[in-house]
Amino acid sequence: MQHGKYRFIVGFLVVPMALYVIFVIWPFIQSIYYSFTDWTGLSPDFKMVGFDNYTKMLDDDIFWKSLQHSVMLAILLPLVTLGLALFFAFMLNVGGRRRKGAAIAGVRGSGFYKIAYFFPQVLSIAIVAILFQFAFDPAQGMINGTLKAVGFDDVPTWLGDPQLALWVVMAVLVWCTTGFFVVLFSAGMASIPKDFYEAALLDGASRFTTFFRITLPLLWDTVQSGWVYMGILALGAEGFAIVHIMSVGPGGPDYSTTVLPLYVYQSAFRDGQAGYATTIGVALLIVTLAFAAIVMRVGRRERLEF
Template sequence: MEAHQRERTGASPPASTTLLAVAFFLPPRFTPERVRYDRRYRKLDQYRFISWFLAAPLLIYALFVISPFVQAFFYSLTDWSGNSATYNFTGFDNYERLWNDDKFREALGNSVLLLVLAPLITLALGLFFAFMLNAGGRHRKNQAISGVFGSSFYKIVYFFPQVLSIAIVAVIWARIYSPRSGALNEGLGVVGLDSWRQEDWLGGDLAIWCVLAVLCWSFVGFYVVLFSAAMSAIPREIYEASLLDGAGRATTFFRITFPLTWETIRTGWIYMGIQALDAFALVNIMVPEHGMDVIPSYLYEKAIRDAQAGYATAIGVVLFLVTLVFSVLMMRLGRRDRIEF
């Protein structure tokens, strides 16, 4: 019946699966006519355009992003020193060694502590300062909410640490924490808190807390600007309606500002968590040797100083897994219904 109808209308018979597969890789001008008039070819043509359009970016991504990860995992299964082209395949011996390495567990604990506390403190301060700058001023005429006077200047001041290189930040704070002539000890002495002065801020148990303070200080300005931009996008009519209902600043923040900026907060949390895990520059420059370690600094020590590149690569794989698990958890646990306004 269908063959008779095709013969009457002059249409070509359906193309075979093989011809359709070959046509997927051919430009439209070289596609056989028999395939071109097949109904299945129309959908194939759509996917062919998308596939060829994404082929080059995907190839570059696979070559420069995915391939190094695969190579890193392979080298983590060897005893490669990093100084020669020879190595022996050792299986999961490096990971078994990690499991029994006390220094690695200490570095992992420090990194996890920064991962938990740094985003919490930094984002809380960023939200507080941004809300005060955008809604903490006195009520002005014909305005539901208003920022403090000179808020633009304060944003520049808060953002200033982001302009500095992280190496410069580490050097400056290393001088501040210096036990002899550092500004911290001298400042405590001036206000009469000599008992709080320390002989070694960065060499003992206080080192992790000093690094945490510098990490939060250096990034809080970025989040003040980021959250200020998100808050300025909220329509003023929403605030006007809440004020008419008698809502105060605290209620306005938790019922309006926080929910409507949640997507930005979640993204900032992931970004700050990654920055906390990558505290190598701060620790390597600011903290004296053996003062404390985080995963990146311990990786650097094993790869460069001890020439144990295979073992260091295994540490890098663990760091990658910790970062991946953190990002996935934040994306899933922080998922909420999108609020349109």
């Protein structure tokens, strides 16, 4: 009977595991292999160059700038996004005034707010980037037009300013990702028994206290997973798409918005250095794995059940 059970399990796992190895693991192995070559990406001919690409990468100022920007996004983007999402979700579920028959309730119109917060998730990331590119246009954009209308003549150039460009990109990423976590955290808060909150309020606890003593500890696993997800998102496709579409260059001005995924793309398809691009990709893989491991280790807590 046991042998039959194992054959049954293996029969279900062999196909998805084979697909995972072919389409996920094997490309990683290929990337590591090509990082030791001078492959241009345009020709099947290449030769092994050992650690030359890695030496070049460590001496590359643009790589270090890109790494700094990517790490900033991976740290600050989850912090701001998850913080806002927790605040909004708490207000939508617990932060309202007492009503007849309900000691715990969200603010009025919470259903509408959830839809409004989630709306950016419906839009493609490319559409979001194009919309905000027009909005931040220094000459004809809505934001500078509004500032001029209320009396500000010395308006910033936003994406043209090396000191502001990365912060603008980060603000757009926060805008388009917060809504997803508002809905996610709202679902988690809805599953927390109302009795917990009512007992705390009867004991004189404030909303602030109930959030840090009840809500956050019981949602911690979800928050931790969201932090890892947001970090990977910032280091991956969404961070690349926003920067590639919105920024000057892209990646400018003066490499002020260049992130690792964009530098991989430019090295491979603009400069014809696919071997060097895969070297940067390996560094990006290491940074992503290290980030996920640190978050899971630092954020590990005893699991609470209710």
